[in-house]
Amino acid sequence: MLQGVMQRMAWLHTWLGLCVGWLAYFVFVLGSVAYFDTEIDRWMRPELPLRTSAAQAIPSTQSIVSAYRYLDGEPLAEGAQVWEIVAPQGHEVAHLSAGWRQPQSGGRMSRGISSGTRLLDYDGTPLIAPRATGGGYALYRLHVQLHYLPRLTGFYLTGICAMAVLLCVFSGIVLHKRLLRDLFLFRPDKRARSWLDAHTTVGTMAIPYLIFMAYSGLVFLNSSYLPWLVDGNFGDNGRSRYIATVFPRHAIPAPAGIAAPTLTPETIFTRTQQHWGGSELAAYTIWNPGDANARIGVERARHGVERGNEQLLFDGVSGELLEAREAPRSTPRRVYDAILGIHEGNFAPGWLRALYFAAGLLGSSVIATGSILWVHKRLPRHAAQRPTLGCMLAQRLNVGVFAGLPIALAAYFWANRLLSADFETRAAWEMHALFLTWGICLLFGLFRSPARSWRELCVLAAAAYLLLPLLNGLCSERHLGVTLPAGDWGLAGIDLALLLIGIVFGALAWWLDFRRRRSLPHRADPLFAPAGFGGNRPC
Numbered sequence: 001m002l003q004g005v006m007q008r009m010a011w012l013h014t015w016l017g018l019c020v021g022w023l024a025y026f027v028f029v030l031g032s033v034a035y036f037d038t039e040i041d042r043w044m045r046p047e048l049p050l051r052t053s054a055a056q057a058i059p060s061t062q063s064i065v066s067a068y069r070y071l072d073g074e075p076l077a078e079g080a081q082v083w084e085i086v087a088p089q090g091h092e093v094a095h096l097s098a099g100w101r102q103p104q105s106g107g108r109m110s111r112g113i114s115s116g117t118r119l120l121d122y123d124g125t126p127l128i129a130p131r132a133t134g135g136g137y138a139l140y141r142l143h144v145q146l147h148y149l150p151r152l153t154g155f156y157l158t159g160i161c162a163m164a165v166l167l168c169v170f171s172g173i174v175l176h177k178r179l180l181r182d183l184f185l186f187r188p189d190k191r192a193r194s195w196l197d198a199h200t201t202v203g204t205m206a207i208p209y210l211i212f213m214a215y216s217g218l219v220f221l222n223s224s225y226l227p228w229l230v231d232g233n234f235g236d237n238g239r240s241r242y243i244a245t246v247f248p249r250h251a252i253p254a255p256a257g258i259a260a261p262t263l264t265p266e267t268i269f270t271r272t273q274q275h276w277g278g279s280e281l282a283a284y285t286i287w288n289p290g291d292a293n294a295r296i297g298v299e300r301a302r303h304g305v306e307r308g309n310e311q312l313l314f315d316g317v318s319g320e321l322l323e324a325r326e327a328p329r330s331t332p333r334r335v336y337d338a339i340l341g342i343h344e345g346n347f348a349p350g351w352l353r354a355l356y357f358a359a360g361l362l363g364s365s366v367i368a369t370g371s372i373l374w375v376h377k378r379l380p381r382h383a384a385q386r387p388t389l390g391c392m393l394a395q396r397l398n399v400g401v402f403a404g405l406p407i408a409l410a411a412y413f414w415a416n417r418l419l420s421a422d423f424e425t426r427a428a429w430e431m432h433a434l435f436l437t438w439g440i441c442l443l444f445g446l447f448r449s450p451a452r453s454w455r456e457l458c459v460l461a462a463a464a465y466l467l468l469p470l471l472n473g474l475c476s477e478r479h480l481g482v483t484l485p486a487g488d489w490g491l492a493g494i495d496l497a498l499l500l501i502g503i504v505f506g507a508l509a510w511w512l513d514f515r516r517r518r519s520l521p522h523r524a525d526p527l528f529a530p531a532g533f534g535g536n537r538p539c
Contacts, residue, residue, distance in 0.1 A: 030143035032360025040136030046476035066124030305341030404441025465502030
């Protein structure tokens with residue numbers, strides 16, 4: 001009976017991993033890159049200034065005052081119903097921003113043509129409008145809802161992928177009862193056995209990351225996956241009531257139509273100190289500025305993994321405290337926020353997000369080695385035998401998926417620098433460049449000998465990443481020669497990471513070529529496959 005259970009677990013682990021492996025690889029690679037979405041945003045908008053240590057030391061209250069003075073003198077913001085100021089804060093928000101929203105006909109609010117946002121320097125000076133780009137946030141969104149698909153469809157596909165990953169991990173644990181022994185076991189030059197050892201070793205190290213990220217990803221979108229739970233508690237179509245309950249907003253009165261001076265930020269800050277002391281502030285919002293019904297909302301900067309925001313609401317004319325909203329303190333909500341906060345990693349300093357990134361690459365490697373292992377176990381052991389059509393298709397698509405996706409990501413960065421800064425749809429074409437490049441790599445792997453295509457795509461990936469910092473230096477003034485002396489490690493780290501990735505792919509290409517030259521005289525162990533569709537030619 002135990003043997004039957006193990007056979008069923010092996011079947012589940014193998015075929016479930018094969019069915020969702022390529023999508024899971026896409027999600028994990030993009031999710032790993034998204035840990036540095038803000039730094040990528042800045043790299044892809046080189047018109048913005050550097051973040052020096054001196055600028056980052058400026059208190060948020062001083063930045064908010066500067067932004068308030070800008071809005072007070074901005075003609076486009078005159079008559080706006082809402083002024084919104086967001087202060088720079090850690091990893092999540094890189095630059096000071098000031099926005100306004102005008103009322104439309106009938107008093108309706110809109111974020112269309114009647115609204116505007118300006119990025120400001122720390123002293124309130126408007127910055128040059130940066131180029132339109134998807135940036136790092138587009139990559140973050142890509143790993144959640146995919147692309148070219150309806151939003152909910154993308155959510156459901158990534159949810160199915162997350163559940164499949166959990167099943168694969170738990171079935172793999174059952175199959176490998178001696179995980180600690182397997183962690184230190186690797187037998188090189190043993191064909192499929194070597195890939196099994198690599199898959200097991202990397203998988204054992206990535207178990208905590210895979211389980212937590214897959215589970216927390218499901219928690220993240222629980223209301224989308226289980227809408228009937230929302231309807232059961234908040235009535236039919238009660239999503240708006242659910243959002244209002246979980247993420248409450250202040251009740252703001254309509255403008256009175258009576259002019260009255262609005263209190264300055266300096267006055268409000270003296271009142272916030274009575275509640276929060278000298279804490280850093282994240283946002284400052286004024287509703288109905290210059291009106292008798294003015295309201296001022298202040299939001300405290302978040303710390304740690306908790307996502308709930310502490311807010312204060314003041315009367316904008318008298319300064320009376322109207323509402324003090326603390327972060328949610330219930331145990332279920334705090335656990336929920338902690339799970340999502342750890343999943344996103346926005347609380348983490350740069351070195352910890354680098355560990356997140358490395359763990360994500362480990363998870364991606366588990367998927368890649370598992371798919372390659374599936375092919376290796378089904379390759380014929382003798383040159384006279386021909387592999388099955390399914391095996392040949394899987395081995396060739398493996399090349400395009402696993403080696404092609406990194407090249408496609410490099411193409412995304414290349415498009416950011418090569419497309420004209422005033423190109424109207426450049427943000428969309430950056431993403432088109434990613435998927436067009438990936439599609440070309442898939443076709444290349446499909447019609448090229450696998451051993452050759454692995455080496456050639458690795459060489460192409462190495463060249464694409466190693467040349468990106470050079471392209472950055474030719475097309476912008478935010479290259480390593482500037483960012484390193486200025487101490488802007490966010491921007492410099494992107495260039496250094498690109499160089500490191502290029503070196504890794506270069507080393508991998510060299511290793512593949514070395515293995516090929518060593519195995520050719522014997523023709524007993526072609527590295528990744530025999531020739532395939534065109535017959536059994538040597539690799």
